[in-house]
Amino acid sequence: MRSEFDTELETRLLRYAAIDSQSDAASPTSPSTEIQLDMSRLLVEELHAIGAQDVMLTDYGVVLATVPATVEGAPVMGWCAHVDTAPQFNATGVKPVVHRGYNGGDITFADAPDLKLSPENSPYLGQKQGEDIITASGLTLLGGDDKAGVAIAMTAARHLIENPQIKHGAIRLAFTPDEEIGRGVDTRLPADLGVDFAYTFDGGKPGEIEFETFSADGAVIKVVGVSAHPGFAKDKMVNALHLAAKIVMTLPQVTMTPETTDKLEGFIHVSEINGGSSECTITLILRDFEREGLAAKGDLLRQVCATVAATEPRAEITCEITPQYRNMRYWLENDMTPVELVRGAVAAVGLDPVSVPIRGGTDGSRLTEMGVPCPNVFTGMQEIHGPLEWISVQDMALATKVAIELAQRAAQ
Structure with missing residues (x-):
């Protein structure tokens, strides 16, 4: 009715x-x-x-x-x-x-x-x-x-x-x-x-x-590699996309993504990757119901970036985390x-x-x-x-x- x-x-x-x-x-x-x-x-x-x-x-x-x-x-x-x-x-x-x-x-x-x-x-x-x-x-x-x-x-x-x-x-x-x-x-x-x-x-x-x-932060990771002609790139090129892929794959894949969490579980979500082999950015969102859990996810993201950066000192990797809401x-x-x-x-x-x-x-x-x-x-x-x-x-x-x-x- x-x-x-x-x-x-x-x-x-x-x-x-x-x-x-x-x-x-x-x-x-x-x-x-x-x-x-x-x-x-x-x-x-x-x-x-x-x-x-x-x-x-x-x-x-x-x-x-x-x-x-x-x-x-x-x-x-x-x-x-x-x-x-x-x-x-x-x-x-x-x-x-x-x-x-x-x-x-x-x-x-x-x-x-x-x-x-x-x-x-x-x-x-x-x-x-x-x-x-x-x-x-x-x-x-x-x-x-x-x-x-x-x-x-x-x-x-x-x-x-x-x-x-x-x-x-x-x-x-x-x-x-x-x-x-x-x-x-x-x-x-x-x-x-x-x-x-x-x-x-x-x-x-x-x-x-x-x-x-949720409490929410946004993150942007910028990866700057070394550009070189692909035909003459041996020992010269540092591919920013390869490093970005390492960062994404080093993050937890089965315990901390939107598709693997529910109820009161938080996540790190890779929402976008833009750029090319010389430079790219990864855009992410971080979510958790508690401040401490959100901070821990930010720390984890920074640690992953630092770990990947240590494997290639010629690259520059920065991670900026911005508060969104609580x-x-x-x-x-x-x-x-x-x-x-x-x-x-x-x-x-x-x-x-x-x-x-x-x-x-x-x-x-x-x-x-x-x-x-x-x-x-x-x-x-x-x-x-x-x-x-x-x-x-x-x-x-x-x-x-x-x-x-x-x-x-x-x-x-």
Whole structure:
């Protein structure tokens, strides 16, 4: 049975998903891509249209707005979602498709006939019979991560503005760029947002509330060899690619990669190698739930680089490790009030609150570290960052109800 929010959520997600807004970690600009601002500018127009106040697009690419309070004295709450889509898979020319009243079988894709989505490769789909499922057309990701979160926040905000009899404090909306590349939270955002606490709508199954994330560092290894004509290279050439391969193969292969770890296990992930025989770079990400484990992975990476460098003194190998974000649990465990508030809201809409550590991070990780407590709330998104990505409209409606319930509970 469709709820009062289903049509609006579906319409918004279809509209947002069709806008190209992929971020780019290689870009030095902020936002990293100009196309993200196409989405941001649309949201500015829509926020004005629904009657939001203080609407602005900051010079660092964040859309901010206020849903005005209907009661005095309530804490100021933030709702956050990100407009960018992941760079890991094609996100250009997304064509969202609605599979209305899902029949429980295989979902096929018009632009990729050999691709199949089913309860066999996405078990949660088996619970969605009769619901309205949105996918892409097979050649791209959908971008529900996190345009579903944007649709949820916009729909809940519109509902509160049009129903002033609902008692709630001021709610600040923030739609950020570059979350997928770890650059979504500018240092100016906490002050500009101006909230007591916030929530990102960037999670998965209904009922999930996340307050524990990976801690994350990024690493770049630069290998400089010795260039020589390959026909006359004996005892002269030092091949940077060979040394890069040694570094990669010296790292743990069966105990510390994404494909060999789960649950609370961290990893070192080689995400990219670029360059040639004279010079190349290796880009990696380091993840662990604990600070000590993350530091140990950084030490291991440096040791591997030093070991390989010792085998060829003519080469130059450098390893630069950059902090990205930290486990929000370190701060939230000191005051779980925002977590308990959303747990109550989830239960009030008939769901069982579930909290599991995220094998990833959110803008809330950085906001929490910067003094704005910010747990993560479900949206319904599934199989993200790939062509099988899907979401149930009815799951999005549940998240919208949670947001509205949150607003009322905070006012109490």
